[in-house]
Amino acid sequence: MGKKAYIIGSGCISPQNSTDPNYFFETVNGPDTDHFNAVEPSYKEHINPNMLRRMGRAIKMGASAARMAVTEAGVENVDAIISGTGLGCFEDSEKFLLAIINNDEQFLTPTSFIQSTHNTVGSQVALIMQCKQYNYTYVHRGFSFDSCVMDALMSIEEGKKNILIGGIEEHTPIYIELYRKAKKLNADNSHKYYEGKTKGMQMGEGSAFFVVSDEKKNAVSAIEGIGVAYKPESTEEFTEKLNSFLKSKNTDLGKTDLVLFGISGDKDHDKYLLETLPLASKNSATGYFKHLCGDHHTAGSFAMWLANKIIEKQRIPDAVKINAVPKEKINSVLIINGYIGINYSFTLLTKC
Amino acid sequence: MDALIEKLKGQIIEQLNLAEVKPADINPDAPLFGDGLGLDSIDALELIVLLEKHYGIKIQNPADGKKIFESVRTMAQFIKDQGKS
Numbered sequence: 224m225g226k227k228a229y230i231i232g233s234g235c236i237s238p239q240n241s242t243d244p245n246y247f248f249e250t251v252n253g254p255d256t257d258h259f260n261a262v263e264p265s266y267k268e269h270i271n272p273n274m275l276r277r278m279g280r281a282i283k284m285g286a287s288a289a290r291m292a293v294t295e296a297g298v299e300n301v302d303a304i305i306s307g308t309g310l311g312c313f314e315d316s317e318k319f320l321l322a323i324i325n326n327d328e329q330f331l332t333p334t335s336f337i338q339s340t341h342n343t344v345g346s347q348v349a350l351i352m353q354c355k356q357y358n359y360t361y362v363h364r365g366f367s368f369d370s371c372v373m374d375a376l377m378s379i380e381e382g383k384k385n386i387l388i389g390g391i392e393e394h395t396p397i398y399i400e401l402y403r404k405a406k407k408l409n410a411d412n413s414h415k416y417y418e419g420k421t422k423g424m425q426m427g428e429g430s431a432f433f434v435v436s437d438e439k440k441n442a443v444s445a446i447e448g449i450g451v452a453y454k455p456e457s458t459e460e461f462t463e464k465l466n467s468f469l470k471s472k473n474t475d476l477g478k479t480d481l482v483l484f485g486i487s488g489d490k491d492h493d494k495y496l497l498e499t500l501p502l503a504s505k506n507s508a509t510g511y512f513k514h515l516c517g518d519h520h521t522a523g524s525f526a527m528w529l530a531n532k533i534i535e536k537q538r539i540p541d542a543v544k545i546n547a548v549p550k551e552k553i554n555s556v557l558i559i560n561g562y563i564g565i566n567y568s569f570t571l572l573t574k575c
Numbered sequence: 576m577d578a579l580i581e582k583l584k585g586q587i588i589e590q591l592n593l594a595e596v597k598p599a600d601i602n603p604d605a606p607l608f609g610d611g612l613g614l615d616s617i618d619a620l621e622l623i624v625l626l627e628k629h630y631g632i633k634i635q636n637p638a639d640g641k642k643i644f645e646s647v648r649t650m651a652q653f654i655k656d657q658g659k660s
Contacts, residue, residue: 273613276592330628332590333620 234291309520365566390521427517
């Protein structure tokens with residue numbers, strides 16, 4: 224893969240006020256004890272109310288973020304819509320399954336069933352845009368958004384011009400409660416995630432979409448490439464995969480201006496990231512992001528939106544910073560993400 | 576009959592999640608599909624379930640659907656004719 228994907232438009236709904244185009248982490252919303260709730264916009268501004276009435280939150284968040292990205296990009300339509308989600312439209316899945324139980328398998332209505340499939344967001348975006356091009360949804364757990372990025376890079380390589388990519392995740396009270404009962408959530412807010420002192424994640428939700436193009440146009444940044452590591456068995460294996468990716472992009476950890484870590488606050492799952500942090504902090508500015516978006520399968524999409532914003536503003540918000548290595552210019556950002564100690568990804572963005 | 580129409584309006588709003596619509600906005604004689612409320616085929620399925628769930632009525636002949644679901648009034652009349660109001 225040689226071609227870059229230029230980010231010409233983005234939209235993000237997250238637990239922060241990310242729908243405000245002027246927002247840059249002047250204020251930060253914390254978790255509701257052990258989870259983050261997305262700050263949802265007025266959806267009527269983005270979606271036809273007649274379509275809105277059937278949509279669950281994941282679809283509303285995804286379709287709105289996609290609309291924001293397309294509007295910012297100023298494109299009429301796209302050559303592909305590629306979505307990624309770990310859980311899909313969970314709220315509608317719950318609704319349909321609960322109706323089966325509560326009504327003794329009677330009186331089942333079609334709406335929540337139709338809307339419950341993982342690819343609903345991508346298809347609703349296509350319906351809104353009247354886009355009949357390639358439409359694909361990756362449901363690859365912690366690699367769901369990363370797979371979108373890979374597909375987009377390959378599609379650009381094959382000649383596609385403008386591609387809409389995005390990650391979507393929603394949680395529900397039942398889902399949170401199940402995680403709580405399984406002791407997978409962390410309600411201790413007295414430590415920074417990167418201190419490696421807590422166990423369990425703080426679950427999050429949200430959606431970030433991007434229009435990526437084969438041409439620079441008005442792009443702020445470009446996706447140089449993405450690499451993944453699945454269940455690395457040792458720090459050595461993880462480091463080897465990271466270095467191998469960086470080498471393929473003719474760079475190394477020390478040459479990257481900013482490294483953003485997807486540290487989740489669960490010290491067991493963060494092991495490799497916490498071990499890489501001091502190495503990155505020697506020469507690069509370092510930051511983290513899951514204390515802003517919460518942990519979920521497609522948190523990498525929030526990280527990409529954040530990295531693009533940092534490159535645009537040429538400033539690292541205090542809320543993101545880990546170390547104090549000063550950088551006059553931020554020309555490259557490496558996102559090192561991890562999900563529950565299984566899925567790791569490395570994404571390199573550079574300034575245009 | 577008027578009380579049944581009003582009750583039905585509320586049930587339609589709830590079943591179809593017509594958050595922007597109030598019962599007073601629904602003309603009982605206006606078409607449910609196409610013009611009027613602008614409902615579609617998925618809504619038709621929802622209305623069939625509504626009749627079964629709230630009134631215990633199963634539509635035996637699908638061809639009757641077009642007439643039954645013409646308006647809120649025709650739905651109410653059908654419920655009344657079935658002795659379920």
